[in-house]
Amino acid sequence: MDDVYMDQMDLKTLYRFSWTCKELNDRVLGYMRRAFCPKNLFAPIFKPNEHLLFRLLQFKTGLVIS
Incomplete structure (x- = not known):
């Protein structure tokens, strides 16, 4: 479910969201x-495997790649 929101x-x-608490930091990482x-x-x-x-x-x- 996190991916739906974080996408x-x-x-x-995302970076600022990760600062709010340890649990959200872990989820963002x-x-x-x-x-x-x-x-x-x-x-x-x-x-x-070609990658x-x-x-x-x-x-x-x-x-x-840019």
Whole structure:
């Protein structure tokens, strides 16, 4: 349920929301790990396990996505 609400918040709001108490801090950190996991972000673009090869290419060449 947290993801439904946190998906609607910008990063600044999430950051401030995490300051309110330890429980919400833990929830926000968990959300950030799930929401910004490279594997999940690349899922619409790459087949399973192809994202690892792309990450290796990024590491070796300094490639940055902006």
